[in-house]
Amino acid sequence: MEENAQPLFTFGVIADIQYADIEDGFNFLQTRKRYYRNSISLLNSATEKWNAEPVQPSFILQLGDIIDGFNNPRKASEKALETVVNGFNKCKAKAHHAWGNHEFYNFSRTYLMDSVLNSKHLESTSEFQSAKHVEENNPEPSYSYHFSPAPNFRFVLLDAYDISIIGRGEPSRKYYQSLKYLQEHNKNTNLNFPPEPTGMKQRFVEFNGGFSREQLDWLNKVLTFADNNQEKVTVMCHLPIYPASTSPICLAWNYEEALSVLHSHQCVVCFMAGHDHDGGYCVDECGIHHLTFEGVIETPPDSNAFGTMYVYEDRMILKGNGRVKDRILLYPSF
Ligand SMILES: Nc1ccn([C@@H]2O[C@H](COP(=O)(O)OP(=O)(O)OC[C@H](O)CO)[C@@H](O)[C@H]2O)c(=O)n1
Numbered sequence: 001m002e003e004n005a006q007p008l009f010t011f012g013v014i015a016d017i018q019y020a021d022i023e024d025g026f027n028f029l030q031t032r033k034r035y036y037r038n039s040i041s042l043l044n045s046a047t048e049k050w051n052a053e054p055v056q057p058s059f060i061l062q063l064g065d066i067i068d069g070f071n072n073p074r075k076a077s078e079k080a081l082e083t084v085v086n087g088f089n090k091c092k093a094k095a096h097h098a099w100g101n102h103e104f105y106n107f108s109r110t111y112l113m114d115s116v117l118n119s120k121h122l123e124s125t126s127e128f129q130s131a132k133h134v135e136e137n138n139p140e141p142s143y144s145y146h147f148s149p150a151p152n153f154r155f156v157l158l159d160a161y162d163i164s165i166i167g168r169g170e171p172s173r174k175y176y177q178s179l180k181y182l183q184e185h186n187k188n189t190n191l192n193f194p195p196e197p198t199g200m201k202q203r204f205v206e207f208n209g210g211f212s213r214e215q216l217d218w219l220n221k222v223l224t225f226a227d228n229n230q231e232k233v234t235v236m237c238h239l240p241i242y243p244a245s246t247s248p249i250c251l252a253w254n255y256e257e258a259l260s261v262l263h264s265h266q267c268v269v270c271f272m273a274g275h276d277h278d279g280g281y282c283v284d285e286c287g288i289h290h291l292t293f294e295g296v297i298e299t300p301p302d303s304n305a306f307g308t309m310y311v312y313e314d315r316m317i318l319k320g321n322g323r324v325k326d327r328i329l330l331y332p333s334f
Contacts, residue, residue, distance in 0.1 A: 006055070007310040007317075008150055008313065009150045010058065010308055010310050011059050011309050012060040012061070012307070012309075013272060013309060014046055014307075015295055015296065016063070016064070016274045017062075017067070018067065018102055018296070019080055020067065020080055021036070021079075024037070032298045035297065039299075040084065041301065042306075047088070050092070053308060056092055056093065058149045059093050060093050060094070060095040061155075064100025064237070065238065065295070066103065067103075068080075069102045069105030098274070101209075104167050109168065109169065118143065119157075120143070124146060138214060142162040142211075143157075144162075152229070152230060152232060154233045157237065158219065158237035158258075159215060160208075160211065160239035163209055163210040163211065163253065182206065182253075193205070200243065200248045208251070219235075220261050223264075223268065226265070233267045234269060234270040239275050240252070240273040240275060240292045244284075245271075245290035245291070263284075266332070269287075269329070274293050279323065279324070289316075289327075291327070294324055299323055304322030306322075307320045314331060315331060
């Protein structure tokens, strides 16, 4: 690739802002400082940087946990959301919002569906009429969609709390199905407490979730369409799905099922997630890049945690800021 080659398009990525107008605190294990109030300043620095980019980002990916659960008991959820959305509105590019556990600590799924955090109106439909969302007649659909910002490139946003006990309310089929599934894997009374202190089974906790069969079948259809049209696909959601890209306590419950869908297609080049605030990265056995973005909430005020991705025919180049490292992501076929 020529030096200074123009990208086909660029986009911004940011994760786990977890804004709350409260004093700094710590994570549950008291091992990591959380800068609740300052996270809005870091978002503002990110939007300023994106607005000043010579090639304007086509969109921003916000990977979930936009505000912190501590807003809820303070009855500050809507105010906090307004503050963060105002931050995003300063950005010239529109944001695609994934939903994480903290969205559900603050809001019901019904509320989220009608809120500014539902970015499904940015979905691409025209070129993909044959695969309207397969869950159209499902009384409990997932929040998932796809879009194509440029020819031969597609992005799929998944709902990692489709099967979960925080993202599904009582009484509902998915809630009871999720509770049964979680209790089969975790015998603790407090389901936020992992069933085992180490290893992959740690992921069976209440603050995680997974993907329904219906959602994975829909994903399979989108990826088949992308394969047939020689597209390059990036998939994203709040929870990581590849063990080497994250601490195991942050993995989606049924990450293996999601991986098996991705691995049955040639089009997937990258998977992006948040949730593990320490971040992570690896390339899997099929050449898919798994990027877990460092969380803004655990980023000191003199640093930051966001990225700008430059997309080319044969690679994506991540320019990281603060805790997010620069990376070159060659597509599997190159
Ligand atoms: N061992 C634990 C961990 C957490 N909790 C409770 O679960 C809720 C969510 O935890 P929180 O740390 O806020 O979740 P994040 O999404 O910010 O971070 C993800 C993982 O924690 C990373 O490891 C909260 O109510 C905690 O108190 C728990 O009970 N036991």
